[in-house]
Amino acid sequence: MKNSDFLMERICRIYLGMYKTIDQLPFSGHHWLEHFLLEVVQLTLDDHKDECKFKSKKPVDICRTYLDFLNKLYPRWVADYRLEKSNDDNLLFDIKRENCSYSNFCLQLQKEDLPLFCIQLGSIQTILKIVLNENYSHSVKIDETGICHGNVLPSTQPKEEIVTREGHTLKLAGRKAILFPQEMYASMLMSIREHAPHALKHVLFDAGYQSGLHTIRKTKALYDDVEECLRFLFDALTNSGFGRVELDYLDPTIAKARIRCHDSFQVAVTNEFGQLYRSRQVICDLLRGVFTAYLSVLLNQDIICEEISCQSVGGDYCEFLALPSLWEKGSEEGARG
Numbered sequence: 001m002k003n004s005d006f007l008m009e010r011i012c013r014i015y016l017g018m019y020k021t022i023d024q025l026p027f028s029g030h031h032w033l034e035h036f037l038l039e040v041v042q043l044t045l046d047d048h049k050d051e052c053k054f055k056s057k058k059p060v061d062i063c064r065t066y067l068d069f070l071n072k073l074y075p076r077w078v079a080d081y082r083l084e085k086s087n088d089d090n091l092l093f094d095i096k097r098e099n100c101s102y103s104n105f106c107l108q109l110q111k112e113d114l115p116l117f118c119i120q121l122g123s124i125q126t127i128l129k130i131v132l133n134e135n136y137s138h139s140v141k142i143d144e145t146g147i148c149h150g151n152v153l154p155s156t157q158p159k160e161e162i163v164t165r166e167g168h169t170l171k172l173a174g175r176k177a178i179l180f181p182q183e184m185y186a187s188m189l190m191s192i193r194e195h196a197p198h199a200l201k202h203v204l205f206d207a208g209y210q211s212g213l214h215t216i217r218k219t220k221a222l223y224d225d226v227e228e229c230l231r232f233l234f235d236a237l238t239n240s241g242f243g244r245v246e247l248d249y250l251d252p253t254i255a256k257a258r259i260r261c262h263d264s265f266q267v268a269v270t271n272e273f274g275q276l277y278r279s280r281q282v283i284c285d286l287l288r289g290v291f292t293a294y295l296s297v298l299l300n301q302d303i304i305c306e307e308i309s310c311q312s313v314g315g316d317y318c319e320f321l322a323l324p325s326l327w328e329k330g331s332e333e334g335a336r337g
Contacts (some may be wrong), residue, residue, distance in 0.1 A: 014103040015119060019109070034122060048073065054131050058173035063152075066127045090153035095120060097146040105144075116140055121150045125274045127151070159327060181322060182265065192251060200276060201285050208289025215290075216297045226252050226298045236256045241265060242287065243318070257300045257322040259291055264318045267311045275312075282310035284318050295322050298323075302326075 015033075022032050045052055045321035052069040054062055063083060084092040095118075097103045102119045118140045125136035142148050170177045192200050194278055215233065223229035227250050234245040243264040250257045266284045270276060276283050284307050292305040302325040309315040 008101050009104060012102055012108075015063075015102070019114065019117060022110075026030070033117065034126070037119070037122045037126045038129065041123055042043065044073075044128060045130070057132065058231050059091060059128055059132070062128060062131050063091060064125070088152055091124070093121065093124070093148075093150040093152065095150060097148055100148070106148075116142075118148065118150060119239055121152055124152050125155075146300065164167040168184075173193075182269060182272070185265075186269045188278060190273065191268065197278070204285035205289040205292075208286035208291075210289075212290035212293030213297065216294045220297060229298060230294065236275055237290070245287075250261045252299060255295070255301055255303060255322075255324045257291075257295060259305075259320040259322065261287060261318040261320070262311075266312065267318065270312045280313050282307040282318070283312050284310060284320075287318070288320060291320055291322060 013148060015177045018036065021274070048069070048254060054065055056062065056065075058085065067083075068252065085102075086092070086096050087185040097106070100106075105119060106116065110248050111252070118138060121138040124135040125138050128134065128136045135155040136152055138150060138152045140148050140150040155289055165171070170179060189200070189204075192203055215236075217228060219233060223232065227247065230247050230250065234247055237245045242261070244262040246260045246261050246262075261284065264284050264287060266286060270283055288305050289306050294305055295305065304325040305320050305322040307318060308321050309317070309319040311318055
């Protein structure tokens with residue numbers, strides 16, 4: 001094996017290790033591989049300022065300038081690109097897998113049934129981000145002949161995370177956040193139960209509601225689609241340790257939703273420190289407040305969210321039903337309908 005082939009194999013292994021590690025990291029990080037590519041491409045451009053100059057702001061011209069530069073700089077490592085078609089919305093590429101230096105990376109992703117990520121097209125969307133300061137995404141399909149058909153297009157998906165870190169400061173939806181152990185949260189609940197047991201349910205709901213309002217007001221502007229926004233927020237809750245939150249059902253036309261949470265952190269507190277309330281009942285009032293805030297803002301009307309099943313009382317998961325608040329005044333039969 002030639003030294004260059006060995007080096008490329010090691011690079012593919014590094015990318016694979018990073019890719020598989022990302023989903024295991026706390027606080028989301030869905031775009032970390034893209035951020036890594038951004039740094040790699042920017043450093044390469046900084047090292048060769050006089051060799052790669054972008055004279056046009058057209059995406060197709062930027063791509064061709066960048067690919068010509070790479071072919072001169074790394075002739076053995078750049079894939080056999082062919083820019084098939086371009087318009088104002090997207091760029092279509094064909095890449096011969098057999099000539100792609102990162103083919104082993106892609107093959108391993110397929111072998112392990114991982115979502116496909118093309119490093120070559122990832123670098124293309126990165127160069128467009130650097131030159132145009134606009135977000136792009138890519139998709140790729142591989143045909144039976146081994147040709148990768150790629151599409152690079154402007155992205156409506158925000159390139160940010162709900163939970164971020166700036167130096168030593170942790171932020172949630174742009175505001176400073178803190179991370180404390182379950183024991184501290186439990187001690188606060190036990191203190192409220194000791195001194196004001198009648199207020200516990202209301203305190204938890206209102207705390208979730210007020211914090212949820214801040215998050216949804218920041219996030220709503222990033223999404224046109226209600227369901228897409230909710231799924232993004234639920235992924236953020238999951239990655240932040242609240243439990244595995246899923247949107248089971250949503251009908252915006254009647255403002256009705258059903259949400260599930262597996263392994264709620266509030267259930268974990270109850271299992272370890274005892275029941276919060278005098279009688280056994282559903283207990284995830286903080287999550288109920290968060291969901292109420294999310295849906296009230298997204299659906300632009302008052303929503304009531306109730307927990308109808310909880311793991312703390314034997315349920316397979318915690319389940320929440322959200323309806324317009326006026327339904328709360330109707331009969332139980334009407335609510336079920």
